[in-house]
Amino acid sequence: MRRMSAAPAEIPAGPQATPEPRSDAATLKRLLPYLWPYRWRVAAALTFLVAAKLTNLGVPLLLKQLVDSLSLSNTDPKALLVVPAGLLVAYAALRLGTSVFTELRELVFAKATHGAARQIALEVFQHLHALSLRFHLERQTGGMTRDIERGTRALQSLVSYSLYTIVPTAVELLLALVLLGSAYDMGFVWITLAALAAYVAFTVTVTEWRTQFRRRMNELDSKAHSRAIDALLNYETVKYFNNEAFEAQRYDQGLDAYRKAQIQSQTSLSLLNTGQQLIIALSLLAMLWRATTGVVEGRLTLGDLVMINALLIQLYIPMNFLGVLYREIKQSLADLDKMFGLLEREREVADAAGAAALQVQGATVRFEEVSFAYDPARPILQGLSFEVPAGKTVAVVGASGAGKSTLARLLYRFYDVSGGRITIDGQDIRSVTQDSLRRHIGIVPQDTVLFNDTVAYNIGYGRTGASQAEIEAAAQAARIHDFIVAQPKGYDTVVGERGLKLSGGEKQRVAIARTLLKNPPIMIFDEATSALDSANERAIQGELRSASVGKTTLVIAHRLSTVVDAHEILVMDAGQIVERGAHASLLARGGRYARMWALQNSAENGSDGAAAVPNEGR
Incomplete structure (x- = not known):
């Protein structure tokens, strides 16, 4: 319609202020209805998850039996050949079982993840079309599409990180603590819990501090993207006024600010990773020192030492990524919140309750x-x-x-x-x-x-x-x-x-x-x-x-x-x-x-x- 976009004096600032970010718990609560239709798939995925972790926990136990069966004190030739061979077959079967259960878990839950992401993206798209003209005259297309893209990806990342990494690590940690406490002494349990507490406290503190850099980085990314899209959409206007260099300079300013934010984010990430590795290294040193002392004193076998070492490696490898996972989950929740903010933007013009269809006779x-x-x-x-x-x-x-x-x-x-x-x-x-x-x-x-x-x-x-x-x-x-x-x-x-x-x-x-x-x-x-x-x-x-x-x-x-x-x-x-x-x-x-x-x-x-x-x- 004529002069819709040519009369800015008629278009005031939007009536709705930018909503305050909601809490992580509120965002998860807002997400739950989209996953609820797939609750049986979630239950099945969790079942396969526990099965995968049980088989994975059996690997260190078999390593212990394998090492102990090869003890030089055993002089039975048949035992030296048959028992290790059987244990090796069982070891391979457990490794295969872990992979099979893991793949079954991902296969079962894939439909839930992608289905929920599709539903949210569709609802946002439909809701944006339902919003008033005022909203669309004020929006920044590049930044808004980036928010939708990040929000949709955030759902998949959130589910993937929580169900495929955080929950499995928690299950494996619980099983490992039960095994260490029941098969050995509580010293191993207290060392593990102390290391875990220090690790989580350090990770959460540093990640909360560096979240500001990641948020700033995303804002600058959206801003630079909006400038680029706006300049490309107005290609002819840029050419009319010979402003290619000006637009390139504006875009470069956005990219430079984004680069600086990236460097800040990377510097803080390096600090986080270094601190995490220090905590893990100290805990590993304490655990292996205790196990080695037990072997020397005759309280533990060489197989026990191997088992504890393998168990700790299995446990701490996923914990190495806990900081990254926590950061990504926090960012995913922030991105989801931003997309939910679009979805919850009030419609300035809405149908009245019980509105009927227009009945036209003469169309006066x-x-x-x-x-x-x-x-x-x-x-x-x-x-x-x-x-x-x-x-x-x-x-x-x-x-x-x-x-x-x-x-x-x-x-x-x-x-x-x-x-x-x-x-x-x-x-x-x-x-x-x-x-x-x-x-x-x-x-x-x-x-x-x-x-x-x-x-x-x-x-x-x-x-x-x-x-x-x-x-x-x-x-x-x-x-x-x-x-x-x-x-x-x-x-x-x-x-x-x-x-x-x-x-x-x-x-x-x-x-x-x-x-x-x-x-x-x-x-x-x-x-x-x-x-x-x-x-x-x-x-x-x-x-x-x-x-x-x-x-x-x-x-x-x-x-x-x-x-x-x-x-x-x-x-x-x-x-x-x-x-x-x-x-x-x-x-x-x-x-x-x-x-x-x-x-x-x-x-x-x-x-x-x-x-x-x-x-x-x-």
């Missing part, structure tokens, strides 16, 4: 004492009242900023009125569903934005499921069929990002074809032919008049020559109607419309228009 549109302001300090419409009778055409003209395009926004219910009401066949549009309302309205905007897809797709978007013959008929009515078939790929021609491969007139004709294909009972033409040459404009004006027959039509125009056939013309100024009537009666009145008409005619005829508009300054 009425604006009844409508008031509206994007910002309370700057009213746009002030007690506006008019009617577009069923099957008739009403045109709205006036200077820029008079509020003409706001009428279309309100009729589409992109915003709700501040006062008064808008009705269609007597039904307040706030009492019907937005979906049914918009199904009955079609618009040809001045600024046409197309999908980066084929011409056929963009025309067919007016009514998904339309046949190729119907698409071509709409293109012929919009006088663009001949141009399309002249292209090497015909209707399969890709129009490029936002339709940049097409000229302004070609894009506008695609928009006209799209709306003609939709064929709604209410039509809005917002400078529908402004990008066309005079010959095509006259031809398409005829097509639009034909398409408007029997339909309720609102025409927003700047060129008065395009509205002379309207049943009624409204002249707007400062959000109010200052004149109304048919073309001939308005000219005869000699008021503002007559002066606008004279000024445009004189401009088209090459005159300065001074004689034609002597009272323009009154």
Whole structure:
């Protein structure tokens, strides 16, 4: 719609502040409903997890038996051959069993992980389409898409880290402590618990401290990404003003700030890893010293020493990554929280409870004492009242900023009125569903934005499921069929990002074809032919008049020559109607419309228009 993005003065700052980050527990609670449908898969995965850890715990025990069976004190040749061979087979079977149970766990739970991620991503996508126009005018596309991407990935990372690493490590630690305490003495248990407590305390403290660097790094990443996307989307504008170097400099500034944040994050990570390794090394030294002393004193066998060493290695290898895992889980929770924040963003315009579908008989549109302001300090419409009778055409003209395009926004219910009401066949549009309302309205905007897809797709978007013959008929009515078939790929021609491969007139004709294909009972033409040459404009004006027959039509125009056939013309100024009537009666009145008409005619005829508009300054 005309000047939607060209009138920033009409668009205030968003009414909703950035929400405060929720706690990790609240984020997990918010995530639970998405995993609940897969609870049986979770139970099965946990069963396989415990089975994998039990078989894994059997490996050190078998190593002990294997080493002890090879003791030189055993002089039975058969025992020296048979027993170790059997233990080796059992050892291999346990290793295989661990891998099998681990893979079964991942296979069983994969559907839950990907299914929940898909559901959340779909809900966010649908919710973003349900948010108001104000939100989408204020958003930063690059940063928002990055938030969604990170949030979706965070769910998979969170489940993967917790179910595949944290929980297995906890289970294995518990089993190891039980084994050490029951088979040996509690000294081994106390050393392990002390090391674990020191490790966890150090990891949590340092990770909490360095989270600020990771958060800052992500913010700078989103900012740099937003700048890059914005510059690429506005490629032509960058070229028009020779600002390639300027955009590259802005992007490089973002990348440099991101690099510095990365270095801070890496430095703090190195500190974390060094401290963790120091704690693990000291605990290993204490455990092995105690075990070695036991062997020397005869309380433990050489197999016991091997078993304790293997058990500690199995236990501490995953703990090496605990700091990384904790950091990633915290970051995943933060990313999920940000995506949930998008999902919970309140809809400024929402269907009323129990809203019914719009029932259209004649499609009479009425604006009844409508008031509206994007910002309370700057009213746009002030007690506006008019009617577009069923099957008739009403045109709205006036200077820029008079509020003409706001009428279309309100009729589409992109915003709700501040006062008064808008009705269609007597039904307040706030009492019907937005979906049914918009199904009955079609618009040809001045600024046409197309999908980066084929011409056929963009025309067919007016009514998904339309046949190729119907698409071509709409293109012929919009006088663009001949141009399309002249292209090497015909209707399969890709129009490029936002339709940049097409000229302004070609894009506008695609928009006209799209709306003609939709064929709604209410039509809005917002400078529908402004990008066309005079010959095509006259031809398409005829097509639009034909398409408007029997339909309720609102025409927003700047060129008065395009509205002379309207049943009624409204002249707007400062959000109010200052004149109304048919073309001939308005000219005869000699008021503002007559002066606008004279000024445009004189401009088209090459005159300065001074004689034609002597009272323009009154």
